[in-house]
Amino acid sequence: MTIPPPPSQPPTAGMPTPGPEPVAEWWRKSGPVIPPPPQPPTSGLPDTTVHTPIPIGAAPTTQAASMAAAAEAFWAPAGKLFAEQATAIASQVGEQIGQLLTETEAQRTARQQVEYEQLLAGQRARMDAALGAVGETAQERSARHRVEDILTPDRPAHRDDLVGLVDLLADRISETPEDRAARLEAARELDKQRARVREDAARAAAGETPAQRDLRHRQQRLADQREAKLRARRQHRKAARAAGPTDRFRRWCVLTAISAVGGYATGLVPLITPGGPYVGLLLAGAGWALDLHMRDWGRLRVSEVRRPGPLLILIATRIPVASGLAVATGLAPLLSSLPL
Incomplete structure (x- = not known):
């Protein structure tokens, strides 16, 4: 069977008209132009494109950050905060040590007293402003101040820091039995006064009249006087026993x-x-x-x-x-x- 030879030119039915170059060259370089397939209609359908979230202020990147870079970015603010806190603590400790070494006892006591009075004055001013806004009278304010003066604790004898700890240890080491007894007695007396103020408030809320309150206060004063006399006699006898033995x-x-x-x-x-x-x-x-x-x-x-x-x-x-x-x-x- 004899095979016919290939045609010398490609089929041109339905093809665009070739340029000035030979047909054979155009056919070998570009080939036939096939139109793309038709796309389905997308009008009225939701957008299903997947968006990758990007942090605010961060430049979009095409590649994910490495684990080391992510850990460094996470711990950088914490490290900065720790460094600031360490600096502040070291500065405060250095200042307290300097005060302990250079400040005298009188200067320290005066400074602590001024700081405590300023703190109490600020708290009382805020309370007066808040209660004055709701209609507190001057007489009620004076009575409240009197009660607050009794209930407010005295200035702390020692600070809550390194200087206060050193002062407390020094006082406890050098404290005599008489000093300790006087300190405990003052604390008991202050606790008694505060308890009686709270009792007055509770009885007043229960309906106690001013005459009944005055009578109760008089009875309490008489009881306190008897207790003070009895305690003085006991202390005198104790001192007499310690002064010298007797037969x-x-x-x-x-x-x-x-x-x-x-x-x-x-x-x-x-x-x-x-x-x-x-x-x-x-x-x-x-x-x-x-x-x-x-x-x-x-x-x-x-x-x-x-x-x-x-x-x-x-x-x-x-x-x-x-x-x-x-x-x-x-x-x-x-x-x-x-x-x-």
């Missing part, structure tokens, strides 16, 4: 013997002698309870009574004790042999 046992024996003689002279010893030692112990126990009550439950010792009037009262109140002891110990016959 307490000898004085106790002498005073008890005098009371026993008084019991025999009044007929108390002959009256309880037939009952035996048990009756004597019972009477001594009852008399001892009365004696302790008269001597502030033993805080005042028998040997510490000095003046004539208190001595006579002590001997008279201790007659039951001495009489019961004389009967219980079998010393009652010795009293009968005395030339009374």
